[in-house]
Amino acid sequence: MKSFNLILLVVCSFVYSQEELKDKLPYYEVPEYAEEFTAGTMAARMVDALGFRYYWASKDLNEKDLAYRLNEKGRSTAETINHIYELSIIIVNSTLQKPNSRGDKVEMTYKEKRTATLNNLKKASDILHVSNDISQFKIIFGEQKIPFWNQINGPIADAIWHCGQIAVYRRVTKNPINPKVNHFTGKIRN
Template structure:
C-alpha cells in the first residue's frame, strides 16, 4: 500500500508569493486532516453529536467535496467519485490536496486571477475559495478532532501543527 501524503508538512517554499502562501495553507490543511482522520474507529465514523446533524463519515464526505471543488477551480483534472468507504474518502481527499498544493507551487502567482469558481448561478473570483472551501474545510477538520475526542478516541499525542510533524 502506498503511503498517504501529508504525514509531515512539506518543506517551506523558497520564496514568498501568492501561490506559495496558498499552497502552504493547503499543506497545513492536508497535515491537519491526515492526523485528524488517522486511527478513526467504526464508532467514530458513526458518531453524531446531536440528532439531525451529520455523522462523522458524512462530515468526511463533505470535506472530500470541498477538496474536490478547490482542486477543480485551480485546474485539477481529478474526476469526481462517488465514495462511501472511509479509507477511499481519506486517500482521495489527501490526494486532491496534495495535487492542489503541488500545482500551486508551480503556478505563476499572476495566473491566480484566471481561476474562478463557477457556482450554479454566478462566477466568483478565486478569492472566494479562501473564505469558502478552504476555510470551511479547516473548520470541519476541527470538528473531526472534537467529535473523536467526545467519542473517546482523541488524536494521537505528539502531532505538532506548528512544526508540521509528529514528535
Template sequence: MANLPYQSIPPLPEEINSTNIISRMVDGLGFRFYWATDGLRKEDLEFRPEKDSRNTLELLGHIYNLAHAANSVLGGSIKKKELTTYTTLREEILLLYKDLSDRLRAMPDEDLESYNYMGSAQSFPFWYLLNGQIADALTHVGQIVSWRRISGNPQAKGVNVFLGRKS
C-alpha cells in the first residue's frame, strides 16, 4: 500500500478533550512507528541484541497484538489476522492506529466510560490501555529505533517527533 498513514501527524484537533488527547497520543505513536519501521532490511528484521530477546520482526508481531487490542477495546471492528511479514505487519499496525485515532476524535468523552478491557480473568477500565498497550507499544517502537541503529540502518534523518513531520 503506497499511502500508509502517519508519514506525518494529522493536523491539531480543534478542541482539547479526553478523546482528542488520547487520539493525539495514538497519532504520535503511529508517526514514531511509521519512521521506526520505514525501510527495514532483512538483517534489521532478524536482529536481536541477545539470544533471549525478540528480534525486530517478532517485536512487530507483538506491536500488532497491542495495536489490535487497543483498537478492539475502543470499538474497532478490524478483525485480527495471522500476519508474518514485515510489509503486512507494518501496514496493518498503521491502519489499526489510524482507525483508532479517527474513532476517538469522533467519540464523545462520556463514551470512554463504557469501554472496558477484558483481561484473562477480569475487566479493566479503558485507562489501562494507556499505561498498558499504548505505553508498551511506545517502548517497543523505541527498541526498533535502537536495534536498527545497532544493525547499521539508523532511522531516516530529519524525523522530528516534536513537530510530527520529516524534513
C-alpha cells in the first residue's frame, strides 16, 4: 500500500508540475535588468514593473474579489481588471505601431483577460527592450498620433495605480496578495 501511495504521489506531482508549466505566465518575477540604460530598456523596465504588480494583484481572485466595489459609483475589481486589459492593448499597440480602435469588445473570462494582459505587457516590453528609438512608438487613435511620453504618464502609470487599487480591494475581501511578494526586488521571498 505504501508503494502505491508513493507512486500516486509521484504521478500527481508530475501532472501538477506539467499543468503549472502549461499555464506559466510572464511576470511571476521581474526579468533580469538590462546591461545598459537606454530609453528602450528604461521603458521596458517600467512595463515589466507593471507586469509584476499586475501578476500578483490579479492572481487567484475569487468571485467575491471580482464583485467587490468600494461604492456604487466606483468600478468593481472585475471592471478594473477589464480597464487594465484595455490599457495593456494601448501599450502593446503603441509598440506594434498599430492604431487603437474603440468599441471592439470581446467577451473573456477573468483568467483569459489576465493572461492576455500579461502577454500584451510582455510583448510590449520585449519590443521596447531592443529598441534604440522609442520616439517611433506613438499612441494612435484615428488620425491622432500621441507621443510615447504620454504612454508613461497615461496607460502605464494608470495601470500601476489600478494594480494598487486591486491589492487594497483584496485586503478588504480577506484575500490579500502573497506576503512574499517583494516589489522592491521584483522577486518572491523564500
